[in-house]
Amino acid sequence: MDLTTTQLEIATLKQDRLDKEERIRMLEKLLEEKDSVINQKEKKLAEQAEQIQDSQRIHEESIRILERLLDEKDDVIKEQAGMIETLENEKTSPVALSKLLAINTTLQNEQPVSKCEEIVNQLIKKTGKEEIRKIANKEMKKFCEEAKDYSKAVENRITMIRCPPELELPEFPVFSPEFLKVYKQTMKSKAPTICPHLLKPVEPEECVICLETLEPEDETKKCEVCNGRNHKECMDDWLKVNRTCPSCRSGIVDDEEFPPLA
Secondary structure, X not given: OHHHHHHHHHHHHHHHHHHHHHHHHHHHHHHHHXXXXXXXXXXXXXXXXXXXXXXXXXXXXXXXXXXHHHHHHHHHHHHHHHHHHHHHHHHOXXXXXXXXXXXXXXXXXXXXXXXXHHHHHHHHHHOOOHHHHHHHHHHHHHXXXXXXXXXXXXXXXXXXXXOOOOXXXXXXXXXXXXXXXXXXXXXXXXXXXXXXXXXXXOOOOEOOOOOOEOOXXXXXXXXXXXXXXXXXXXXXHHHOOOOEOOOOOOEOOOOOOOOOOO
Protein backbone atom coordinates (compact mmCIF):
# COMPACT_ATOMS: atom_id res chain seq x y z
CA MET A 1 0.00 0.00 0.00
CA ASP A 2 2.73 2.41 0.91
CA LEU A 3 4.61 1.60 -2.24
CA THR A 4 1.56 2.21 -4.35
CA THR A 5 0.90 5.52 -2.65
CA THR A 6 4.46 6.56 -3.09
CA GLN A 7 4.37 5.71 -6.77
CA LEU A 8 1.15 7.70 -7.19
CA GLU A 9 2.68 10.69 -5.47
CA ILE A 10 5.75 10.47 -7.67
CA ALA A 11 3.56 10.24 -10.78
CA THR A 12 1.57 13.24 -9.57
CA LEU A 13 4.73 15.27 -8.99
CA LYS A 14 6.01 14.36 -12.45
CA GLN A 15 2.71 15.42 -13.99
CA ASP A 16 2.75 18.70 -12.05
CA ARG A 17 6.30 19.32 -13.28
CA LEU A 18 5.27 18.62 -16.87
CA ASP A 19 2.27 20.89 -16.49
CA LYS A 20 4.48 23.70 -15.15
CA GLU A 21 6.95 23.28 -17.98
CA GLU A 22 4.10 23.37 -20.48
CA ARG A 23 2.69 26.52 -18.90
CA ILE A 24 6.16 28.10 -19.01
CA ARG A 25 6.47 27.26 -22.70
CA MET A 26 3.05 28.73 -23.36
CA LEU A 27 3.96 31.89 -21.45
CA GLU A 28 7.24 32.20 -23.35
CA LYS A 29 5.34 31.79 -26.62
CA LEU A 30 2.85 34.46 -25.58
CA LEU A 31 5.72 36.79 -24.68
CA GLU A 32 7.32 36.23 -28.06
CA GLU A 33 4.05 36.94 -29.82
CA LYS A 34 3.60 40.06 -27.69
CA ASP A 35 7.12 41.21 -28.50
CA SER A 36 6.43 40.67 -32.20
CA VAL A 37 3.24 42.72 -31.99
CA ILE A 38 5.07 45.47 -30.11
CA ASN A 39 7.85 45.51 -32.71
CA GLN A 40 5.33 45.74 -35.54
CA LYS A 41 3.54 48.61 -33.79
CA GLU A 42 6.85 50.41 -33.15
CA LYS A 43 7.82 49.99 -36.80
CA LYS A 44 4.44 51.30 -37.92
CA LEU A 45 4.72 54.26 -35.57
CA ALA A 46 8.23 55.02 -36.92
CA GLU A 47 6.91 54.92 -40.49
CA GLN A 48 4.05 57.23 -39.55
CA ALA A 49 6.45 59.61 -37.83
CA GLU A 50 8.66 59.65 -40.93
CA GLN A 51 5.63 60.32 -43.13
CA ILE A 52 4.66 63.21 -40.85
CA GLN A 53 8.19 64.64 -41.09
CA ASP A 54 8.10 64.30 -44.88
CA SER A 55 4.74 66.05 -44.95
CA GLN A 56 6.11 68.83 -42.76
CA ARG A 57 9.15 69.23 -45.03
CA ILE A 58 6.90 69.36 -48.10
CA HIS A 59 4.66 71.87 -46.37
CA GLU A 60 7.62 74.07 -45.36
CA GLU A 61 9.07 73.89 -48.89
CA SER A 62 5.66 74.81 -50.33
CA ILE A 63 5.53 77.82 -48.02
CA ARG A 64 9.03 78.92 -49.11
CA ILE A 65 8.07 78.58 -52.79
CA LEU A 66 4.89 80.60 -52.23
CA GLU A 67 6.81 83.29 -50.37
CA ARG A 68 9.36 83.48 -53.20
CA LEU A 69 6.57 83.71 -55.80
CA LEU A 70 4.91 86.49 -53.80
CA ASP A 71 8.22 88.38 -53.63
CA GLU A 72 8.70 87.96 -57.38
CA LYS A 73 5.13 89.10 -57.95
CA ASP A 74 5.78 92.21 -55.85
CA ASP A 75 8.96 92.93 -57.84
CA VAL A 76 7.07 92.57 -61.14
CA ILE A 77 4.29 94.86 -59.89
CA LYS A 78 6.84 97.47 -58.79
CA GLU A 79 8.70 97.21 -62.10
CA GLN A 80 5.47 97.57 -64.08
CA ALA A 81 4.41 100.52 -61.93
CA GLY A 82 7.78 102.16 -62.58
CA MET A 83 7.44 101.57 -66.32
CA ILE A 84 3.93 103.07 -66.33
CA GLU A 85 5.14 106.09 -64.38
CA THR A 86 8.07 106.49 -66.76
CA LEU A 87 5.82 106.29 -69.81
CA GLU A 88 3.49 108.87 -68.30
CA ASN A 89 6.40 111.20 -67.60
CA GLU A 90 7.81 110.85 -71.10
CA LYS A 91 4.47 111.72 -72.67
CA THR A 92 5.10 115.26 -71.46
CA SER A 93 8.88 115.20 -72.03
CA PRO A 94 9.95 114.41 -75.63
CA VAL A 95 13.57 115.36 -74.92
CA ALA A 96 14.60 111.81 -74.00
CA LEU A 97 13.03 110.42 -77.17
CA SER A 98 14.72 113.02 -79.38
CA LYS A 99 18.10 112.17 -77.83
CA LEU A 100 17.55 108.47 -78.49
CA LEU A 101 16.56 109.17 -82.08
CA ALA A 102 19.73 111.24 -82.55
CA ILE A 103 21.85 108.38 -81.17
CA ASN A 104 20.09 105.92 -83.44
CA THR A 105 20.77 108.16 -86.46
CA THR A 106 24.46 108.29 -85.56
CA LEU A 107 24.61 104.50 -85.32
CA GLN A 108 22.93 104.07 -88.70
CA ASN A 109 25.16 106.65 -90.41
CA GLU A 110 28.52 105.59 -88.95
CA GLN A 111 27.94 101.80 -88.83
CA PRO A 112 30.30 101.07 -85.85
CA VAL A 113 30.31 97.29 -86.43
CA SER A 114 31.48 97.70 -90.03
CA LYS A 115 34.10 100.27 -89.00
CA CYS A 116 35.42 97.96 -86.31
CA GLU A 117 35.71 95.08 -88.78
CA GLU A 118 37.52 97.36 -91.24
CA ILE A 119 40.02 98.62 -88.64
CA VAL A 120 40.74 95.15 -87.27
CA ASN A 121 41.09 93.58 -90.72
CA GLN A 122 43.63 96.27 -91.66
CA LEU A 123 45.68 95.28 -88.65
CA ILE A 124 45.40 91.56 -89.44
CA LYS A 125 46.55 92.11 -93.04
CA LYS A 126 49.45 94.27 -91.89
CA THR A 127 50.88 91.98 -89.22
CA GLY A 128 52.56 88.62 -89.65
CA LYS A 129 52.36 87.68 -85.97
CA GLU A 130 49.82 85.09 -84.93
CA GLU A 131 49.61 86.54 -81.42
CA ILE A 132 48.53 89.94 -82.77
CA ARG A 133 45.97 88.26 -85.05
CA LYS A 134 44.46 86.50 -82.02
CA ILE A 135 44.29 89.78 -80.10
CA ALA A 136 42.67 91.48 -83.11
CA ASN A 137 40.04 88.76 -83.66
CA LYS A 138 39.22 88.69 -79.95
CA GLU A 139 38.87 92.48 -79.92
CA MET A 140 36.64 92.50 -83.01
CA LYS A 141 34.32 89.89 -81.47
CA LYS A 142 34.06 91.78 -78.17
CA PHE A 143 33.58 95.22 -79.73
CA CYS A 144 30.98 94.04 -82.25
CA GLU A 145 28.94 92.20 -79.59
CA GLU A 146 28.96 95.25 -77.31
CA ALA A 147 28.09 97.59 -80.20
CA LYS A 148 25.15 95.37 -81.20
CA ASP A 149 23.93 95.28 -77.59
CA TYR A 150 24.20 99.07 -77.45
CA SER A 151 22.22 99.49 -80.68
CA LYS A 152 19.58 97.03 -79.47
CA ALA A 153 19.24 98.93 -76.19
CA VAL A 154 18.69 102.19 -78.07
CA GLU A 155 16.08 100.61 -80.35
CA ASN A 156 14.27 99.06 -77.36
CA ARG A 157 14.16 102.41 -75.55
CA ILE A 158 12.77 104.11 -78.63
CA THR A 159 10.16 101.38 -79.10
CA MET A 160 9.03 101.57 -75.49
CA ILE A 161 9.42 105.39 -75.45
CA ARG A 162 11.18 105.30 -72.15
CA CYS A 163 14.59 106.16 -70.76
CA PRO A 164 14.32 106.47 -66.96
CA PRO A 165 17.38 107.85 -65.10
CA GLU A 166 17.84 104.61 -63.16
CA LEU A 167 18.05 102.65 -66.42
CA GLU A 168 20.80 104.46 -68.30
CA LEU A 169 22.15 103.25 -71.62
CA PRO A 170 25.21 101.01 -71.45
CA GLU A 171 28.52 102.61 -72.28
CA PHE A 172 29.41 102.59 -75.96
CA PRO A 173 32.26 100.10 -76.55
CA VAL A 174 35.88 101.16 -76.98
CA PHE A 175 39.01 99.28 -78.00
CA SER A 176 40.99 97.78 -75.13
CA PRO A 177 44.44 99.15 -74.17
CA GLU A 178 46.01 95.85 -75.33
CA PHE A 179 44.51 96.24 -78.83
CA LEU A 180 45.39 99.94 -79.02
CA LYS A 181 48.99 99.12 -78.12
CA VAL A 182 49.50 96.40 -80.76
CA TYR A 183 47.64 98.50 -83.35
CA LYS A 184 49.96 101.47 -82.77
CA GLN A 185 53.05 99.26 -82.85
CA THR A 186 51.96 97.56 -86.08
CA MET A 187 50.24 100.35 -88.00
CA LYS A 188 52.58 103.12 -86.71
CA SER A 189 49.53 105.24 -85.92
CA LYS A 190 46.74 105.41 -83.39
CA ALA A 191 43.60 103.33 -84.00
CA PRO A 192 40.65 105.43 -85.23
CA THR A 193 37.97 106.19 -82.65
CA ILE A 194 34.55 104.83 -83.59
CA CYS A 195 31.54 107.13 -82.96
CA PRO A 196 33.54 109.49 -80.72
CA HIS A 197 30.53 111.68 -79.79
CA LEU A 198 28.78 108.62 -78.32
CA LEU A 199 31.62 108.13 -75.83
CA LYS A 200 31.35 109.54 -72.35
CA PRO A 201 33.81 112.41 -71.88
CA VAL A 202 36.75 111.25 -69.77
CA GLU A 203 39.32 113.58 -68.30
CA PRO A 204 42.74 112.41 -69.51
CA GLU A 205 45.09 111.08 -66.85
CA GLU A 206 48.49 112.70 -66.58
CA CYS A 207 51.81 111.26 -65.50
CA VAL A 208 52.81 113.42 -62.54
CA ILE A 209 56.50 112.76 -63.27
CA CYS A 210 56.79 113.81 -66.93
CA LEU A 211 53.45 115.72 -66.98
CA GLU A 212 52.45 114.08 -70.26
CA THR A 213 49.01 112.58 -70.91
CA LEU A 214 48.68 108.85 -70.28
CA GLU A 215 47.51 107.22 -73.49
CA PRO A 216 45.50 103.97 -73.35
CA GLU A 217 48.31 102.05 -75.03
CA ASP A 218 51.01 103.34 -72.64
CA GLU A 219 52.53 100.89 -70.18
CA THR A 220 51.90 102.19 -66.67
CA LYS A 221 52.61 101.38 -63.03
CA LYS A 222 50.02 101.93 -60.28
CA CYS A 223 50.40 102.89 -56.62
CA GLU A 224 48.46 100.38 -54.51
CA VAL A 225 47.60 103.08 -51.94
CA CYS A 226 46.19 105.97 -54.00
CA ASN A 227 45.71 104.02 -57.28
CA GLY A 228 47.56 106.79 -59.11
CA ARG A 229 49.11 105.71 -62.45
CA ASN A 230 52.26 106.96 -64.13
CA HIS A 231 54.39 105.84 -67.07
CA LYS A 232 56.29 102.67 -66.17
CA GLU A 233 59.58 104.09 -67.47
CA CYS A 234 59.05 107.28 -65.47
CA MET A 235 58.28 105.26 -62.33
CA ASP A 236 61.33 103.05 -62.83
CA ASP A 237 63.58 106.12 -63.02
CA TRP A 238 61.77 107.71 -60.09
CA LEU A 239 62.22 104.64 -57.85
CA LYS A 240 65.95 104.65 -58.48
CA VAL A 241 66.25 107.74 -56.26
CA ASN A 242 62.97 107.70 -54.33
CA ARG A 243 61.07 105.09 -52.31
CA THR A 244 57.74 106.91 -52.22
CA CYS A 245 54.76 107.41 -54.53
CA PRO A 246 55.12 110.73 -56.41
CA SER A 247 51.44 111.47 -55.75
CA CYS A 248 50.62 110.40 -52.17
CA ARG A 249 54.18 109.93 -50.83
CA SER A 250 53.33 106.46 -49.52
CA GLY A 251 56.18 103.98 -49.31
CA ILE A 252 56.71 102.05 -52.54
CA VAL A 253 59.45 99.80 -53.89
CA ASP A 254 60.59 98.71 -57.34
CA ASP A 255 59.07 95.30 -58.15
CA GLU A 256 62.08 94.38 -60.29
CA GLU A 257 64.53 95.21 -57.50
CA PHE A 258 62.36 93.69 -54.76
CA PRO A 259 60.10 91.09 -56.42
CA PRO A 260 57.08 89.94 -54.36
CA LEU A 261 57.55 86.71 -52.44
CA ALA A 262 55.86 83.63 -53.89
